[in-house]
Structure formats: structure tokens, C-alpha cells
Amino acid sequence: MQDAESQWEALASSYTSDQQLIRELWKELSQNYSQSGRYYHNLHHIEALLQLAEEHKASIQQFDLLRFAVFYHDIIYSTTRSDNEARSAALAAERLQELHLTDEKIRIVQEMILATKSHQPHQSEDVNFMLDIDLSVLGADSNKYDQYRKQIRQEYNLYPDLLYNRGRKKVLQHFLSQPAIYKTATFQNSLEAQARQNLQREVNSL
Numbered sequence: 001m002q003d004a005e006s007q008w009e010a011l012a013s014s015y016t017s018d019q020q021l022i023r024e025l026w027k028e029l030s031q032n033y034s035q036s037g038r039y040y041h042n043l044h045h046i047e048a049l050l051q052l053a054e055e056h057k058a059s060i061q062q063f064d065l066l067r068f069a070v071f072y073h074d075i076i077y078s079t080t081r082s083d084n085e086a087r088s089a090a091l092a093a094e095r096l097q098e099l100h101l102t103d104e105k106i107r108i109v110q111e112m113i114l115a116t117k118s119h120q121p122h123q124s125e126d127v128n129f130m131l132d133i134d135l136s137v138l139g140a141d142s143n144k145y146d147q148y149r150k151q152i153r154q155e156y157n158l159y160p161d162l163l164y165n166r167g168r169k170k171v172l173q174h175f176l177s178q179p180a181i182y183k184t185a186t187f188q189n190s191l192e193a194q195a196r197q198n199l200q201r202e203v204n205s206l
Contacts, residue, residue, distance in 0.1 A: 004047045011067055015099040032075045040151035041074045052133045062126050069112035069130055079156050085117040121183045128183035139191025145198040165206040172199045
């Protein structure tokens with residue numbers, strides 16, 4: 001599996017021959033995902049999602065657009081704001097215009113990014129795959145999940161335990177209250193049971 005930079009170059013080169021632009025856009029992506037305080041929402045996260053997208057390529061209709069959404073879905077990330085997805089989608093639109101994607105394709109990428117805010121079932125199966133790939137870590141083995149849980153806590157280290165635990169518990173219980181955490185049958189069959197075990201275990205610890 002290629003690293004994120006190589007994958008970006010290959011993907012963007014399908015839409016423009018301007019190598020300087022491709023490098024400049026990668027530099028922006030890399031700098032944003034490498035900001036201090038990003039313990040989970042960093043380039044490792046992007047590479048993990050790209051790997052999963054590749055594994056499920058046969059089930060994804062707009063494969064390039066989903067990968068663009070992966071690259072840009074967390075480019076803007078601040079734990080003190082509630083509009084990260086909207087700001088990320090807006091920036092994605094600006095950059096993808098520079099790569100000469102059509103308005104319709106840009107709209108689809110934005111839709112995928114915006115859907116990661118509420119993680120509700122979507123009429124588009126590609127959007128549902130984007131959501132499931134983004135939440136795949138919830139169904140990881142217990143050791144990997146605990147590492148993720150600690151990384152998220154580090155990202156929110158601005159908040160004392162009293163506030164953080166209350167907010168985190170609300171988020172976890174929201175997922176647990178849904179008929180299914182995952183939106184596609186593929187992820188429901190493979191990760192749903194483990195995800196529920198992980199989330200409930202964390203809820204019990206808060």
C-alpha cells in the first residue's frame with residue numbers, strides 16, 4: 001500500500017497535469033494533518049481510511065470521489081469548534097475546483113464530508129461506505145480501540161475529565177442507541193458486534 005503522499009499524487013494527476021499544484025495541495029494537506037495536538041486525526045488516520053477504501057473498491061461506485069473525501073474530511077479540525085466538517089467541505093470545494101473537477105463531483109465529495117458530522121444513514125451507498133470507513137476504528141480489536149480512545153482524549157486535553165467524560169459518554173450512547181452503528185451490510189457483518197462491545201466498555205469506564 002502506497003503512503004498518503006504517493007496516493008494523493010496519483011489521484012490528483014488524473015485530473016491535472018500541473019505537478020506544482022499537486023505538490024502545493026499535498027503540502028497543505030500534510031501540514032494540516034500534522035498540526036500539533038492531532039493524536040488521532042492525522043496522516044495515519046488518512047492512510048488507514050485509504051487502505052480500507054482500497055479493500056472495498058469493488059463496492060464503491062465513485063472511488064476517486066470517496067478518496068478525495070477521505071483526504072479532505074478532517075483537513076480542518078479543532079476540538080473547540082462544531083463546524084469542522086462544514087469548513088473542511090468548503091476548503092475541499094475550493095481545492096477540487098483547482099483540480100478541475102466538475103461541480104457535480106465536487107458536490108458529491110462535499111456531501112460525503114458533511115455526512116461525517118452526524119453519521120446518519122444516507123440514500124447514497126458511497127456516502128454510507130465513507131461513513132463506515134471513517135468509523136471503522138470503533139470495531140477494531142480491544143487493544144487498538146483503547147489506543148484510539150486515548151488518542152481522542154489527548155486531542156481533548158483542553159477539557160477536564162468532568163466535562164470530557166460527560167460529552168464523550170453522550171457521543172458513545174448516541175451511537176449505541178442507533179439500530180446499527182454501521183450503515184452498510186458489509187461493515188455491519190464484520191464490525192458491528194465488536195464496535196458495540198468497545199463502546200459499551202468505554203461508557204462503563206466513564
